[in-house]
Amino acid sequence: MAKWLIRRFLLLIFVLWGITTLTFIIIAAVPRNPAIAMAGSQSSPEQIEKFNKRWGLDKPLAVRYYEFYAYLLQGDMGTSIRTERPVALEMRNFFPATFELATVSVVLSFLIGVPLGIVAALKRNKWPDQVTRFVSLIGVSTPNFWFGLIILLVFYYLLGGVGPGRVTSAAYEPTRITGLYLIDSLVTGNWSSFVDCLRHIIMPAFALGFFGIGIVTRMMRSSMIDTLSKDYIKAARARGLSLFRVITNHALRNSLIPVLTVIGVLYGAYLGGVIVIEVVFSWPGLGNFAYNSILKSDHPAIMGVVLVISIIYSLVNLVVDVLYRYLDPRIKF
Amino acid sequence: MEEKLLEVKDLSVAFNSYLGVAEVLDRISYSVDENQWLGIAGESGCGKTVSAFSLLKLLPEAAMIRNGEILFKGESILDKSEREMRKLRGGEISIVFQEPQSALNPSKRVGENIVESLRLHQGIRGEEAKRRAIQMLDLVKIPQPRVRFSQFPHELSGGMQQRVCIAIALACHPSLLIADEFTTSLDVTTQQEILKLVVDLQRQSTMSVLFITHDLALISECCDELIIMYAGQIMERGKVDRVFRNPSHPYTRLLLNAIPSISRKDEKLNSIDGSVPGLVNPPKGCRFHTRCKQKIPGRCDVVFPRETAIDETHRAWCHLLYT
Numbered sequence: 001m002a003k004w005l006i007r008r009f010l011l012l013i014f015v016l017w018g019i020t021t022l023t024f025i026i027i028a029a030v031p032r033n034p035a036i037a038m039a040g041s042q043s044s045p046e047q048i049e050k051f052n053k054r055w056g057l058d059k060p061l062a063v064r065y066y067e068f069y070a071y072l073l074q075g076d077m078g079t080s081i082r083t084e085r086p087v088a089l090e091m092r093n094f095f096p097a098t099f100e101l102a103t104v105s106v107v108l109s110f111l112i113g114v115p116l117g118i119v120a121a122l123k124r125n126k127w128p129d130q131v132t133r134f135v136s137l138i139g140v141s142t143p144n145f146w147f148g149l150i151i152l153l154v155f156y157y158l159l160g161g162v163g164p165g166r167v168t169s170a171a172y173e174p175t176r177i178t179g180l181y182l183i184d185s186l187v188t189g190n191w192s193s194f195v196d197c198l199r200h201i202i203m204p205a206f207a208l209g210f211f212g213i214g215i216v217t218r219m220m221r222s223s224m225i226d227t228l229s230k231d232y233i234k235a236a237r238a239r240g241l242s243l244f245r246v247i248t249n250h251a252l253r254n255s256l257i258p259v260l261t262v263i264g265v266l267y268g269a270y271l272g273g274v275i276v277i278e279v280v281f282s283w284p285g286l287g288n289f290a291y292n293s294i295l296k297s298d299h300p301a302i303m304g305v306v307l308v309i310s311i312i313y314s315l316v317n318l319v320v321d322v323l324y325r326y327l328d329p330r331i332k333f
Numbered sequence: 334m335e336e337k338l339l340e341v342k343d344l345s346v347a348f349n350s351y352l353g354v355a356e357v358l359d360r361i362s363y364s365v366d367e368n369q370w371l372g373i374a375g376e377s378g379c380g381k382t383v384s385a386f387s388l389l390k391l392l393p394e395a396a397m398i399r400n401g402e403i404l405f406k407g408e409s410i411l412d413k414s415e416r417e418m419r420k421l422r423g424g425e426i427s428i429v430f431q432e433p434q435s436a437l438n439p440s441k442r443v444g445e446n447i448v449e450s451l452r453l454h455q456g457i458r459g460e461e462a463k464r465r466a467i468q469m470l471d472l473v474k475i476p477q478p479r480v481r482f483s484q485f486p487h488e489l490s491g492g493m494q495q496r497v498c499i500a501i502a503l504a505c506h507p508s509l510l511i512a513d514e515f516t517t518s519l520d521v522t523t524q525q526e527i528l529k530l531v532v533d534l535q536r537q538s539t540m541s542v543l544f545i546t547h548d549l550a551l552i553s554e555c556c557d558e559l560i561i562m563y564a565g566q567i568m569e570r571g572k573v574d575r576v577f578r579n580p581s582h583p584y585t586r587l588l589l590n591a592i593p594s595i596s597r598k599d600e601k602l603n604s605i606d607g608s609v610p611g612l613v614n615p616p617k618g619c620r621f622h623t624r625c626k627q628k629i630p631g632r633c634d635v636v637f638p639r640e641t642a643i644d645e646t647h648r649a650w651c652h653l654l655y656t
């Protein structure tokens with residue numbers, strides 16, 4: 001296990017290096033100067049030169065590439081050109097909101113997708129199966145921003161739901177411990193804050209997670225059908241277990257194992273899709289930050305966002321792998 | 334006459350399939366006495382497994398019991414509710430499958446299955462259940478039962494896995510054990526060991542065994558009576574030695590000839606020409622007539638023959654036996 005973890009860790013570092021290099025190249029290739037984006041197209045050549053000098057944009061690319069890693073190894077991700085604050089600090093501020101949103105989306109996808117998948121498997125080709133098939137088809141094929149806008153329209157304007165953001169007002173913000181509001185409010189026992197946060201997160205999480213509900217439902221259905229056809233299920237039935245007990249004691253765990261791998265995929269999709277949803281729902285997270293940074297060609301900030309999202313994505317996949325091996329006794333490390 | 338443990342009367346089962354309705358069992362009747370070994374033999378697809386699962390009322394959704402009656406200890410199984418059936422399954426009637434590696438849940442420690450059965454049928458739980466489970470593993474001659482209890486199926490050999498399955502099946506002392514080709518996937522030596530184990534265990538208790546196989550040699554080793562099935566119909570039944578000495582149905586004779594024997598090893602292996610007919614629109618009359626060399630046109634392919642008594646228990650269904 002230790003050896004396996006070390007190998008995975010080295011691989012992770014290699015992947016992160018690859019992703020940051022790629023991002024660096026793309027940023028360098030886009031012919032857009034942050035000076036113009038920031039200072040405006042009316043700025044004089046002197047102003048631009050001064051700007052470039054201040055942010056180190058006058059240095060050759062190779063030097064800038066080297067410096068990025070040199071500072072990174074000391075824990076310094078540079079300074080955002082747009083906000084003039086350290087990128088690391090911005091990450092600490094914005095990241096928890098995004099991680100919380102993506103996690104709630106993943107949890108929602110499973111909470112809804114798994115039971116739907118089971119029902120569809122048990123009622124194969126009957127109407128419950130057809131209905132879930134239709135719902136998941138919509139989920140998989142609807143662009144999440146469109147779905148988000150519909151939710152916004154229906155729940156916020158027509159039904160008068162909660163406003164944008166993570167909380168109604170600063171008064172509801174829990175004492176900051178992890179930055180994950182749901183957890184912080186629970187830990188500090190701040191019940192009214194917890195309810196307010198939950199009410200705010202549920203709609204964007206649903207808009208983001210609808211796609212995953214579809215995927216989890218379909219995967220759970222086929223995995224469950226596969227498991228139910230196994231001899232050990234027949235054997236368990238022949239031992240006198242009720243269908244319900246057979247499913248909870250024998251079928252559920254074995255059919256969940258392959259579905260769990262999709263958690264990694266979902267985090268990837270959600271962390272990628274979060275930009276649009278955060279902008280739509282005014283969610284103060286990395287997605288919004290990334291959106292504004294890209295508009296202003298804020299190079300250090302973009303590098304920071306990409307790096308943090310890649311790290312999280314890789315770590316989540318690592319955790320899923322460990323979980324998978326733990327659940328299936330046949331797999332050894 | 335003593336009370337029969339199990340009586341199946343005129344049982345017909347059909348399957349809905351996309352090709353049409355398949356008549357998988359056609360009015361089969363047999364009975365099992367207490368403490369008896371009954372063998373059911375026949376080619377693949379002749380309905381042996383389906384007839385076993387009908388006893389537990391665990392047929393696939395596509396199946397329908399068309400006709401007939403099943404009496405277990407004098408009570409009609411087909412009239413029982415699902416709840417009553419669950420008591421019977423694993424408590425009174427147990428089944429051991431062909432492939433032990435797929436009959437055990439890969440993510441459950443093998444002992445847990447026994448504990449589960451004990452809790453369900455006898456209300457025994459906790460340490461006591463574990464102790465009893467280890468006892469069962471010991472009973473089926475698994476070395477180091479304490480260690481094996483908490484191992485996963487993939488850590489055991491095929492023979493060991495089948496022993497575990499037998500331990501699970503016998504945990505609640507059933508009065509009928511259905512062994513559905515339970516030695517087929519094992520090598521010959523292990524096959525003999527496992528068969529001997531079940532023979533011994535059966536002797537020590539009051540239990541009947543319904544031994545399903547297509548290996549007549551195995552039947553001759555352990556069964557009291559046997560049934561020869563072909564394409565969902567019973568062709569012949571009787572005491573094993575009588576049937577072997579005096580096979581009265583052409584199909585039985587062919588099956589017996591097809592057993593490879595050491596003394597005739599230089600002869601070419603006998604096999605039966607043709608194949609089992611499809612069961613959607615099966616042949617009329619005796620279903621074996623399409624492959625029978627002695628078929629009487631106008632009779633065999635029109636009506637199913639009536640029962641002919643060869644001796645007190647030996648029966649065959651063939652037009653050749655009467656005129």
Ligand SMILES: Nc1ncnc2c1ncn2[C@@H]1O[C@H](COP(=O)(O)OP(=O)(O)OP(=O)(O)O)[C@@H](O)[C@H]1O
Pocket residue numbers: 348349350355357375376377378379380381382383384393395547612
């Ligand atoms: N779920 C099902 N749907 C449709 N037909 C089925 C189904 N299960 C079994 N059958 C049909 O029932 C017939 C009898 O099958 P069964 O499994 O009882 O045969 P068997 O005698 O046990 O054969 P084997 O020696 O291969 O185990 C076969 O023709 C098979 O095609």
Ligand SMILES: [Mg+2]
Pocket residue numbers: 381382383513
């Ligand atoms: Mg079978």
